[in-house]
Structure formats: structure tokens, C-alpha cells
Amino acid sequence: KQEVTQIPAALSVPEGENLVLNCSFTDSAIYNLQWFRQDPGKGLTSLLLIQSSQREQTSGRLNASLDKSSGRSTLYIAASQPGDSATYLCAVNGGSEKLVFGKGTKLTVNP
């Protein structure tokens, strides 16, 4: 059974800092991994999707990496801004279209 863990559960940083969010998964037989952003009480916004054959994906100030063999992914946020404050969720797809999510990392960026 696939299990996804995200560390840390919460993170508070000053504006401008670079930061890394971590995601680990127990079964390396994944099809892809997606990072999402969720604002309080809202739906999920897809940030980056990494296929199992890829090592990283970049979008603006965001960079996600994937090491399938070790069951790890990281989301790097450069030059953080208060508008980045949200919960970040990692989800893995084992090929059946069913996503298995972690509990998320709640990020607060202080002005």
C-alpha cells in the first residue's frame, strides 16, 4: 500500500528566503508525481507534474525534483513571497489514475 509523507508539517519563513519542501513515498513504482497548492477552504491548484522518467520540472520560481529509486521528491521555492503562503500537497499516481496524497506542508511567508 502506497504511503506518502510530507515533512515538515508546517514551516514559517521570512520573505525572500529560499525553501525546500520534502515528500517521500513508500512504493517506487509510480507513474508520476504532482505537487499542488491549496489555499484555506479551497480546491487544489496543480503546480508541477513530474513523470516517472523525469528528474525535475521547473515553473517560474518553483522547481520540483524526483528520485524514484529512493522514493523522494522535493519542491524548491525561490525568493519566497507572502502570496506563497498556502498548504502544499504532494501526490503520487501509481498508474491507475488514483492519487495518493500526503497530509501537506503548511507554509507561512512573513513580510
Added chain:
Amino acid sequence: ETGVTQSPTHLIKTRGQQVTLRCSSQSGHNTVSWYQQALGQGPQFIFQYYREEENGRGNFPPRFSGLQFPNYSSELNVNALELDDSALYLCASSIPEASSYNEQFFGPGTRLTVL
């Protein structure tokens, strides 16, 4: 291109009642998945519909049921509501045949409160 939409935005029910939640998938997407997200938790997979057939189910009791229509929109029905059913219900759509990406696109969710 229209994104994933869900209705209603929120609703309040009492224990034992029944509820129907609705989802319209993104244009051209033939696969719809439903997730339940309790407060402070990650979303949990309920079930998925592909071309009007159930295509996988998570660890949820039979009182959670669904439908997918020819236009690929979908309903989630929950009977005999319990207090623990209070959660944000999320719908996601994808089109696995069109590309290898299988990216899933989520709607804004329906907040269900059971009193």
C-alpha cells in the same frame, strides 16, 4: 476551455440525510475522480469513473455511490450521513488516453457539514 466546476459550494445536512454533489469535468476529459478531504488531512480517494463505468474505489462504504453521465459530468451520492462525513469533497478530471501526462485537474470543492 472551461475548468472543473462543482456544485453546490457548501451545504449543511443533518445525520441520516442523503446528499448529492455534482461535478462538471474539464472540456474533453472522460475520467472523473472524487476525493474526501477531512480538516487538516490530505485528500482520500473515494472512487473514479471512466466512460460512465466505475473504475476503481477507495476504502469507503457502499453508502458512497456515484454516477457519470454521457457528457462526462458526475455525481457523488452519500446516504445515511454521519458526522464524520463532514469534509471538503473534491472532484478531479483527466484524460488518460490523450497523452502520457495524466495530469489531474481539480475543482473548487464542496464543503459538506453534517450536524
